Amino acid sequence: MKYLFKILRFDPRQDEHPYFQDYSYETEETKSVLEALMEIRNVQDCSLSFRYSCREAICGSCAMVVNGKFDLACRTELESLDSPLIVVEPLPNLEIQKDLVVDLDPFWEALVKIEPFLHSEGAIPEKGHRIEDEKIDKIFQYVNCILCGCCYSACPVVSKRENYLGPAALAKLYRFVKDPRDKRPFKNWSRVNTEGGAWGCHTIFKCNEVCPKEVRPADGIEALRRKLIVEKIKSLNPFKR
Amino acid sequence: MLSHDILIVGGGLAGLSAALSSDPSLSVAVISKVHPLRSHSVAAQGGINAALGNNPDGKDDSWERHAFDTIKGSDYLADQDTAELMCQEASLTIYELEHLGVPFSRFPGGVIAQRPFGGAGFPRTCYAADRTGLVILHTLYEQSVRQNVRFYNEWLVTQLVVKDGRCLGVIVYDLENAEFMPVQAKAVVFATGGYGRVYMKTTNAFINHGSGIGAAYRAGVPLKDLEFVQFHPTSLLGKNILITEGARGEGGYLVNNKGRRFMEDYAPRSMELSPRDIVARAIQTEIDKGNGYESQYVHLDIRHLGAEKIKKRLPGIREICINFAGLDPIDTPIPIQPAQHYSMGGIDVDKNCASAVEGFYAAGECACVSVHGANRLGGNSLLDTVVFGKIAGKKISEYVRGANGVTDSEKNLLDAALKFKNRVEGWRKKDSGEKFHILMGRLKALMNEKVGLFRNKNELAQCLETIQELREAYEYVYISGPCLRFSQELVNIIEYESMLDLAEVITIGALNREETRGSHYRLDFEKRNDDEWLKHTLITWKEGKPQISYKDVFIGKYQPAERKY
Numbered sequence: 001m002k003y004l005f006k007i008l009r010f011d012p013r014q015d016e017h018p019y020f021q022d023y024s025y026e027t028e029e030t031k032s033v034l035e036a037l038m039e040i041r042n043v044q045d046c047s048l049s050f051r052y053s054c055r056e057a058i059c060g061s062c063a064m065v066v067n068g069k070f071d072l073a074c075r076t077e078l079e080s081l082d083s084p085l086i087v088v089e090p091l092p093n094l095e096i097q098k099d100l101v102v103d104l105d106p107f108w109e110a111l112v113k114i115e116p117f118l119h120s121e122g123a124i125p126e127k128g129h130r131i132e133d134e135k136i137d138k139i140f141q142y143v144n145c146i147l148c149g150c151c152y153s154a155c156p157v158v159s160k161r162e163n164y165l166g167p168a169a170l171a172k173l174y175r176f177v178k179d180p181r182d183k184r185p186f187k188n189w190s191r192v193n194t195e196g197g198a199w200g201c202h203t204i205f206k207c208n209e210v211c212p213k214e215v216r217p218a219d220g221i222e223a224l225r226r227k228l229i230v231e232k233i234k235s236l237n238p239f240k241r
Numbered sequence: 242m243l244s245h246d247i248l249i250v251g252g253g254l255a256g257l258s259a260a261l262s263s264d265p266s267l268s269v270a271v272i273s274k275v276h277p278l279r280s281h282s283v284a285a286q287g288g289i290n291a292a293l294g295n296n297p298d299g300k301d302d303s304w305e306r307h308a309f310d311t312i313k314g315s316d317y318l319a320d321q322d323t324a325e326l327m328c329q330e331a332s333l334t335i336y337e338l339e340h341l342g343v344p345f346s347r348f349p350g351g352v353i354a355q356r357p358f359g360g361a362g363f364p365r366t367c368y369a370a371d372r373t374g375l376v377i378l379h380t381l382y383e384q385s386v387r388q389n390v391r392f393y394n395e396w397l398v399t400q401l402v403v404k405d406g407r408c409l410g411v412i413v414y415d416l417e418n419a420e421f422m423p424v425q426a427k428a429v430v431f432a433t434g435g436y437g438r439v440y441m442k443t444t445n446a447f448i449n450h451g452s453g454i455g456a457a458y459r460a461g462v463p464l465k466d467l468e469f470v471q472f473h474p475t476s477l478l479g480k481n482i483l484i485t486e487g488a489r490g491e492g493g494y495l496v497n498n499k500g501r502r503f504m505e506d507y508a509p510r511s512m513e514l515s516p517r518d519i520v521a522r523a524i525q526t527e528i529d530k531g532n533g534y535e536s537q538y539v540h541l542d543i544r545h546l547g548a549e550k551i552k553k554r555l556p557g558i559r560e561i562c563i564n565f566a567g568l569d570p571i572d573t574p575i576p577i578q579p580a581q582h583y584s585m586g587g588i589d590v591d592k593n594c595a596s597a598v599e600g601f602y603a604a605g606e607c608a609c610v611s612v613h614g615a616n617r618l619g620g621n622s623l624l625d626t627v628v629f630g631k632i633a634g635k636k637i638s639e640y641v642r643g644a645n646g647v648t649d650s651e652k653n654l655l656d657a658a659l660k661f662k663n664r665v666e667g668w669r670k671k672d673s674g675e676k677f678h679i680l681m682g683r684l685k686a687l688m689n690e691k692v693g694l695f696r697n698k699n700e701l702a703q704c705l706e707t708i709q710e711l712r713e714a715y716e717y718v719y720i721s722g723p724c725l726r727f728s729q730e731l732v733n734i735i736e737y738e739s740m741l742d743l744a745e746v747i748t749i750g751a752l753n754r755e756e757t758r759g760s761h762y763r764l765d766f767e768k769r770n771d772d773e774w775l776k777h778t779l780i781t782w783k784e785g786k787p788q789i790s791y792k793d794v795f796i797g798k799y800q801p802a803e804r805k806y
């Protein structure tokens with residue numbers, strides 16, 4: 001099969017504008033977009049830059065936009081695109097560092113803001129914590145997040161509102177407050193009770209749509225909102241603390 | 242010059258464990274060539290071992306049984322004191338990880354679930370479905386965020402700088418800024434992972450080139466037991482993505498083209514749950530005998546586990562099969578074949594993770610303590626990374642608190658950085674020559690063919706010759722891309738030199754070791770030979786070439802006996 005790749009190129013330290021470069025690529029085998037990019041790099045143009053590591057859709061390195069669709073390049077098979085023309089672009093709404101490599105710092109910084117670590121209390125229980133499997137099942141949906149950045153990059157609110165935490169961070173927060181071991185006080189996480197936090201989301205579900213791991217982060221945001229309301233009511237009721 | 246008390250190279254499980262256990266009053270930093278969460282540890286699936294005794298069939302389990310299984314599994318090449326140390330620490334390590342946030346799967350009653358794994362007398366592998374690496378790596382990363390660990394991401398360490406037996410720091414290539422610079426440190430820990438990509442067929446990430454082990458070797462640190470290369474029995478046909486041993490732990494069968502569970506002929510008692518070396522050879526033997534499919538693979542059948550169990554306990558495997566093989570294991574058997582998976586050997590360190598070079602430590606897959614000897618048991622590597630990563634962090638902190646400064650350290654580092662820069666310039670000046678990917682492809686194919694599951698003298702000797710040719714070709718390698726920012730070409734050219742070194746060390750070790758032990762199977766010496774070969778191989782880069790020596794194995798309670806499964 002013969003393909004024409006149009007790949008977005010940009011080196012902000014040299015180029016004035018991003019531009020598309022064409023590469024023709026031919027293969028008889030089943031190849032992923034990532035494998036094709038690597039071959040194009042090796043054989044045709046060693047200056048082409050992109051990130052990768054695991055090649056099995058678990059490390060979150062290779063998120064990009066292929067023929068308009070957000071996905072991991074390593075799990076996107078050329079054949080599945082059903083087109084001889086393949087347009088490859090970096091994740092939007094993030095600064096391009098070079099070609100398909102984008103600066104994810106805003107994404108990581110948003111994550112840090114929700115204190116993304118278990119607030120467990122006290123000493124390690126001698127025989128471990130006791131947690132029913134159903135409780136673990138409930139958070140596992142969010143635990144599956146590989147922090148690839150697709151949802152953050154695709155979210156229309158992130159692109160407009162600078163301080164919006166974005167889907168992955170908010171879903172991660174929900175993963176922790178839902179964890180029976182997590183003892184963070186309500187006043188700590190109620191900080192997301194704002195437009196920059198849980199209420200910023202316009203429930204457009206773009207994040208759910210683009211997530212390659214079926215995390216459905218917007219489910220987490222909605223659940224977080226419900227929990228915020230419940231906790232708020234609880235904290236207002238002087239008889240039940 | 243950038244300077245830290247402790248530099249940790251590698252942001253996988255071993256590196257993050259080391260960072261978290263280092264003395265926080267010291268200045269500690271982690272350098273990694275990818276963001277820590279992109280490290281290969283994230284891909285670990287099946288689980289991590291500890292004799293918690295939570296499985297109803299594992300009530301009588303103990304750390305001693307775990308240690309015995311580890312030593313027996315190692316074909317008695319593990320140092321028994323270190324294997325015992327790891328197993329003794331295991332239960333507490335699991336509870337610590339859990340307290341830090343790891344969401345392990347559960348048994349009724351809420352205790353951590355445990356599944357059977359190969360070569361283990363009891364079901365002792367703790368797991369989070371089949372995403373154990375993901376959850377542990379993310380948890381340790383979260384803790385590093387909490388502790389404000391300093392990270393330098395997308396920096397490739399190209400050289401370990403050692404002067405007069407003392408470690409001074411490293412040279413790095415900063416991918417974003419295309420800069421080459423020295424980083425000074427009182428002590429350095431390498432936690433740089435394995436070298437799986439030296440082989441064509443491997444379960445490892447694309448980035449696993451082994452350049453950390455290579456850098457240590459070039460700095461004169463001995464490498465130990467590199468000939469012991471683990472081939473995992475079950476990698477998905479095609480891309481060789483791992484299908485976890487957990488699939489067999491949950492009850493999966495290996496079936497040949499006659500529809501037979503052929504493990505009966507090789508290990509009638511343990512069947513599919515024998516150690517990996519035995520199962521991998523059995524599969525390859527079936528394929529070679531014509532009992533495979535298309536002379537390439539056999540089936541891993543998990544259909545009888547039922548949709549519910551597969552979705553709950555093996556969701557990642559199902560996703561991999563659907564994404565990468567276009568099949569659903571609920572309805573269709575999985576086509577699998579053995580592939581390189583793990584390195585038992587590595588940088589020679591003692592039980593404090595200290596090497597022969599003062600101030601230089603190593604932990605995780607890049608190190609050889611040795612707890613895995615000639616064959617590692619599934620679920621023991623994650624344990625190794627966390628336990629020894631932690632030990633490394635503590636011991637290196639102790640060392641740094643007592644260490645004196647080195648005069649001329651800066652000058653030596655600057656010289657080394659300049660030399661390196663000139664080398665890069667040399668590759669850049671050429672406008673024709675050898676391209677890295679062609680050389681790399683040849684090396685990988687060579688290793689797969691000549692230093693695989695079954696080895697013999699002729700092929701190993703031929704392999705060494707070809708490696709020599711590839712070395713000569715490397716002299717002509719050149720950089721074709723005009724820009725050095727985020728240049729994977731440059732990364733690959735640098736790492737390829739390490740790959741050549743490691744290929745050579747693996748092959749020399751394999752050629753000299755005239756016996757069969759664990760993963761090292763010599764068709765011309767099919768028996769284990771304790772009289773002559775119950776010893777570790779050490780290979781050191783000295784005076785411009787590899788020099789071989791040997792070191793005793795620490796035998797404790799368990800006298801070497803024949804392995805039967």
Ligand SMILES: Cc1cc2nc3c(=O)[nH]c(=O)nc-3n(C[C@H](O)[C@H](O)[C@H](O)COP(=O)(O)OP(=O)(O)OC[C@H]3O[C@@H](n4cnc5c(N)ncnc54)[C@H](O)[C@@H]3O)c2cc1C
Nearest residue numbers: 251252253254255274282287288398434605606620622623
């Ligand atoms: C698919 C798969 C599944 C597995 N499943 C299991 C399992 O279920 N149970 C189990 O016990 N074991 C398992 N293993 C083995 C285990 O996952 C690995 O041995 C272990 O994770 C290695 O961890 P590490 O920290 O030593 O290295 P890694 O996680 O590989 O990390 C290496 C780090 O070093 C950095 N690095 C490397 N070289 C350089 C350099 N030159 N400069 C700068 N940085 C560098 C990398 O960026 C990375 O951060 C599995 C292995 C594979 C391949």
Ligand code: SF4
Nearest residue numbers: 145146148149151211
């Ligand atoms: S929620 Fe999905 S899309 Fe967003 S970072 Fe996590 S895995 Fe990626």
Ligand code: SF4
Nearest residue numbers: 155201202204205207
């Ligand atoms: S649902 Fe909310 S978080 Fe998700 S993409 Fe839409 S606005 Fe963003």
Ligand code: FES
Nearest residue numbers: 053054055060074
């Ligand atoms: S390379 Fe890891 S997710 Fe694609």
